[in-house]
Structure formats: C-alpha cells, structure tokens
Amino acid sequence: MADTKVEVLTPRDVPLGGPRAMTVRRTLPQRARTLIGAWCFADHYGPDPVAATGGMDVAPHPHIGLQTVSWLFSGEIEHRDSLGSHAAVRPGEINLMTGGHGIAHSEVSTPDTTLLHGVQLWVALPDAHRDTPRAFAHHVPAPVRVDGAELRVFLGTLAGDTSPVPTFTPLLGAEILLDPGASVTLDTDPEFEHGLLVDEGDVTLDGTPLRPAELGCTAPGRAALTLANTSPRRARAVLLGGPPFGEEIVMWWNFIARTDAEIRQAREDWAAASDRFGTVTGYPGDRLPAPELPTTPLKPRRNPK
Numbered sequence: 001m002a003d004t005k006v007e008v009l010t011p012r013d014v015p016l017g018g019p020r021a022m023t024v025r026r027t028l029p030q031r032a033r034t035l036i037g038a039w040c041f042a043d044h045y046g047p048d049p050v051a052a053t054g055g056m057d058v059a060p061h062p063h064i065g066l067q068t069v070s071w072l073f074s075g076e077i078e079h080r081d082s083l084g085s086h087a088a089v090r091p092g093e094i095n096l097m098t099g100g101h102g103i104a105h106s107e108v109s110t111p112d113t114t115l116l117h118g119v120q121l122w123v124a125l126p127d128a129h130r131d132t133p134r135a136f137a138h139h140v141p142a143p144v145r146v147d148g149a150e151l152r153v154f155l156g157t158l159a160g161d162t163s164p165v166p167t168f169t170p171l172l173g174a175e176i177l178l179d180p181g182a183s184v185t186l187d188t189d190p191e192f193e194h195g196l197l198v199d200e201g202d203v204t205l206d207g208t209p210l211r212p213a214e215l216g217c218t219a220p221g222r223a224a225l226t227l228a229n230t231s232p233r234r235a236r237a238v239l240l241g242g243p244p245f246g247e248e249i250v251m252w253w254n255f256i257a258r259t260d261a262e263i264r265q266a267r268e269d270w271a272a273a274s275d276r277f278g279t280v281t282g283y284p285g286d287r288l289p290a291p292e293l294p295t296t297p298l299k300p301r302r303n304p305k
C-alpha cells in the first residue's frame with residue numbers, strides 16, 4: 001500500500017550574496033527532507049524587479065559531485081564556466097551544468113532583464129559517476145499541450161514527451177502551466193518520488209492544497225498525480241521526480257561529497273586555485289572565497305525515515 005500523504009515543505013528565505021543580496025526561497029534541503037530522487041537543492045526566486053533587488057550577480061564559484069539546472073520563467077542570465085561555456089539562460093530553456101570532479105561558473109542577470117523569475121536546482125551525482133568530467137548541456141523543450149495544461153519537459157519523461165538531455169540517475173523535471181480551474185491527471189513512474197514546487201496560483205496535488213513557493217512531496221508507489229488549479233487565473237508549477245537516491249551525501253557550500261575529508265580537500269583545492277576547477281574568464285570581478293568550515297566534522301545526510 002503506497003503512502004498516500006502529500007508532505008508539504010515550506011521555504012525559508014536565503015540571501016544569495018552579491019552586493020545587494022537578492023533573496024531566494026529554498027525548499028531543499030531542509031531538516032524534513034534532503035532529496036527528491038537525486039534532486040538535492042531547490043531555490044525559487046522572483047518575480048523580482050531587478051531595479052529594486054539588483055538582480056543576480058554570483059561571482060565565479062566551484063562545484064563538485066553535482067549538476068546544476070537553471071530554469072527561468074522570465075529574465076535572462078549570463079552563464080560563464082571553466083569549460084569555456086558562455087551561454088544565455090533564457091525562459092523555457094534548460095541549462096544543465098555537470099560539476100563532476102570540479103567546475104567553476106558565474107551567473108549574472110543581463111542588463112536588459114527587468115523581472116527575474118525562476119528556479120535553480122541541483123542534482124546529486126551517484127557515487128559511480130560523481131567524478132565525471134565537467135560538462136554543459138542546453139535544450140529547448142517544445143511545449144506539450146494536454147487537456148487543461150501546457151508542459152515543458154526539461155528532464156525525463158512526462159505526458160508522452162521525453163527530454164533528450166541524459167542524466168546519471170532517472171529524473172523528471174517539467175514546468176506545468178495549469179489553465180484556470182483545470183484539473184489534470186498525469187501518469188507517473190511508480191518507482192519515483194515526486195515534488196511539486198508551486199510558483200503561482202492555488203494548486204492542489206492529489207487533493208492537498210499548496211501555496212506558492214511550497215513543495216508538495218509524494219512517496220513512490222503512485223502511477224499518477226492529479227494537479228488542480230482552484231484559482232480563476234493560470235497557475236504555474238515545476239514537477240520534480242526520481243527514484244529515491246539510495247546514498248548518503250555530505251553537502252557543504254557548493255560541494256556534494258561522501259565524506260568530510262573530501263569536502264575539506266575540495267575547499268583547499270578552490271583556495272589554492274587548483275586546476276581541478278579551471279578558470280572562468282570574462283567575469284568582471286574576483287571569484288568567491290570559500291566560507292570557513294565548521295570545526296566539527298560534517299555529517300552525511302539522507303532523508304529522515
């Protein structure tokens with residue numbers, strides 16, 4: 001018998017850093033949940049008037065053991081990384097950066113951006129692939145129309161559409177626009193757990209109401225999910241999914257590893273400007289220094305039972 005509850009995670013506000021400190025709403029990780037499938041980090045931001053917030057300006061910083069997914073609803077971000085990628089992140093286009101053994105990148109909202117609105121997500125790499133070489137992928141999913149909704153499947157398969165972007169574990173990532181008053185039932189993989197991050201509108205997930213910025217989570221065992229928009233306006237949400245990630249991870253700053261020692265090594269490598277991370281060219285400013293590590297060892301985490 002599948003667990004039929006929808007667990008509702010509320011976000012906390014986190015300043016992103018930078019001169020004027022744009023704030024994001026973070027739903028993953030938190031005490032109640034570390035991962036949904038391999039999804040291990042979910043930041044939701046905007047719509048932010050850039051004239052007031054200063055927009056996004058994240059100086060070059062490193063990653064290991066994870067992939068970053070940038071998905072925008074409005075605005076544009078200039079991405080530069082140590083592979084030499086110089087890409088425009090635009091609404092409806094997935095930019096997937098693989099950190100693997102080590103990468104560095106910067107993210108800056110473009111001068112033409114007036115409203116910045118989207119999500120920044122991380123995927124934990126499984127042990128067998130977490131030292132993979134750095135990589136960057138881009139894809140523009142064609143919108144898929146079903147009765148009551150329009151979907152953009154940026155990773156995995158939903159509503160008959162499959163993203164061509166390869167992943168290291170089975171994953172689902174899709175933007176869903178729900179028509180006013182619509183109720184939509186989508187077939188899902190029963191081996192997946194899911195998280196529905198509501199951006200705007202009054203949405204229910206299998207009958208459980210979710211407010212904007214909340215993440216509704218379901219356990220494996222469901223062959224379908226029903227999303228309903230109870231408001232007279234269009235609603236928007238992002239559906240994430242994957243089979244439970246069976247490994248414990250150690251997360252600190254921009255690193256995902258398996259042990260405290262690996263994290264300390266990565267911090268040291270970044271501080272020493274090691275080739276491990278490469279160099280980001282074209283960013284007008286200094287790279288981000290790593291924060292101080294806690295003196296006590298970092299502990300591995302998994303989802304609480």
Ligand code: MN
Pocket residue numbers: 061063068105254
């Ligand atoms: Mn980053």
